[in-house]
Amino acid sequence: MSRILAAPPADSRLEAVSGDGGLPVVGHTLEYIKDPLALFGRRWEKYGEVSWLTMAGQRWITVLGPDACQQVLQNKDKAFVNSDGWSLLIGPFFHGGLMLLDSEEHLRHRRIMQQAFTRDRLTKSVESLNPVVSAGLDAWSAADGFLVYPALKSLTLDIATSIFMGGAEGSTEAEIAEINASFVACVQAATSIVRYRLPGTRWKRGLDGRKVLDAFFRRYLPARRANETDDLFSVLCHIESDTGQRFTDDEVVDHMIFLLMAAHDTSTITLSTMMQYLGQHPEWQRKCRAESTALGTDSPTLTQLDELHSLDLVMKECLRLVSPTPVVARRAVKDTEVQGKYVPAGTYASVAPHFTHHMAQYWPNPEVFDPGRFDTDRCEDKVHRYAWEPFGGGVHKCIGMFFAGAEIKTIMHHLLLRYDWAVDTDYVAPLNFTSLPFPEDGQPVDLRLR
Numbered sequence: 001m002s003r004i005l006a007a008p009p010a011d012s013r014l015e016a017v018s019g020d021g022g023l024p025v026v027g028h029t030l031e032y033i034k035d036p037l038a039l040f041g042r043r044w045e046k047y048g049e050v051s052w053l054t055m056a057g058q059r060w061i062t063v064l065g066p067d068a069c070q071q072v073l074q075n076k077d078k079a080f081v082n083s084d085g086w087s088l089l090i091g092p093f094f095h096g097g098l099m100l101l102d103s104e105e106h107l108r109h110r111r112i113m114q115q116a117f118t119r120d121r122l123t124k125s126v127e128s129l130n131p132v133v134s135a136g137l138d139a140w141s142a143a144d145g146f147l148v149y150p151a152l153k154s155l156t157l158d159i160a161t162s163i164f165m166g167g168a169e170g171s172t173e174a175e176i177a178e179i180n181a182s183f184v185a186c187v188q189a190a191t192s193i194v195r196y197r198l199p200g201t202r203w204k205r206g207l208d209g210r211k212v213l214d215a216f217f218r219r220y221l222p223a224r225r226a227n228e229t230d231d232l233f234s235v236l237c238h239i240e241s242d243t244g245q246r247f248t249d250d251e252v253v254d255h256m257i258f259l260l261m262a263a264h265d266t267s268t269i270t271l272s273t274m275m276q277y278l279g280q281h282p283e284w285q286r287k288c289r290a291e292s293t294a295l296g297t298d299s300p301t302l303t304q305l306d307e308l309h310s311l312d313l314v315m316k317e318c319l320r321l322v323s324p325t326p327v328v329a330r331r332a333v334k335d336t337e338v339q340g341k342y343v344p345a346g347t348y349a350s351v352a353p354h355f356t357h358h359m360a361q362y363w364p365n366p367e368v369f370d371p372g373r374f375d376t377d378r379c380e381d382k383v384h385r386y387a388w389e390p391f392g393g394g395v396h397k398c399i400g401m402f403f404a405g406a407e408i409k410t411i412m413h414h415l416l417l418r419y420d421w422a423v424d425t426d427y428v429a430p431l432n433f434t435s436l437p438f439p440e441d442g443q444p445v446d447l448r449l450r
């Protein structure tokens, strides 16, 4: 039954936000986990751009469509904050991460962290990436039905350990496996229905995971402080903003834990989506391979990666089809409005770029894989500034987007040179949205050495 979120002030000319809570206790959480697009599609039909529902034990407004997303992400009247929004979902596990900071504090941290993501640093990271990717792929055994998602996840974890951590010297394989499990536990705790430290719950596993990660990074901190090397951990220990500000030890640990999470599952799902669609569209696989072969190297530089035009189109299309971050969280800290609807202080907001990416108003045949839509003669992504927003927008726009592009393209370049692969044309990935999306079947591909 539809009800309003709150009555707008009498003199405001604003409309009320309509919506419905859903099931007792769980609200709409299970519908979201199963199929967020279907849930958002129903709400769009019934209520339009802004409506309210209950998820994770709270009332949220869902913000749909590029105009509404733009308004909240640009946040011109500073009514929305990240900290209170994201903290509800991931605060106990990722507190202190850049995405969970606001205002002056956020600006100060972002200015320092920006120094870790310059073009020069990225160029060096790409040089270090090539041997790690090559060694990681040596462990793959090409076969029909090869489960590419867990293999990619383990590869991106190897990359994180060496490029981000600068290696985990002295750690055993079992310890690294525990680190991986701790990340998964922290990320998955975000959509827990039970949000108390009860034995056997996802919430408790997340809290335990955070402790393991904390201890792990603190163990390596003195060595990274002592030596300036090219890995992100050491860089965070040594960088300074233009005005000479640096991160404290606690800040470095918080940022490392958040960065590894932010970089890991997002890149993995993008890669596995690309493997799927290139497997289903051999003409695009051939095009991408021809450009990779034309580079004439298995250790491309950052500048050479820029030449992989078709791969760039495929990556953009896959980020549209399966957005690694389907929603971003905010909370109103003062009474405000979104697209003429009254939003009282304290309301949580879930901004959904993933829904925009599937709107037929902006994307002709939105469910069809068609990388050419991003090419210069079509530019479908330019019809609205927020039509394509997998990296978000406003002051919190992803700081690692160019790193992500370089990592994804490096891995795909190596894959294209080593393998051919095929995926049934009627295969649909069974995506689970418990946390960030992942294919529940491990995403089988028929992988052959070339």
Ligand code: HEM
Binding pocket: 082, 098, 099, 100, 110, 259, 262, 263, 264, 266, 267, 270, 323, 324, 325, 328, 329, 390, 391, 392, 393, 395, 396, 397, 398, 399, 400, 401, 403, 404
């Ligand atoms: C395909 C890969 C990626 C996607 C789709 C992605 C997506 C996003 C999105 C949507 C946001 C905005 C969140 C918000 O507004 O609340 C964000 C923020 C962020 N991302 Fe990424 N990300 C990716 C990869 C990376 C990588 C590789 C890194 C680091 C190496 C990274 C680090 C961050 C950080 C630190 C923030 C917070 C920025 C801020 O609040 O100022 N991300 N990302």
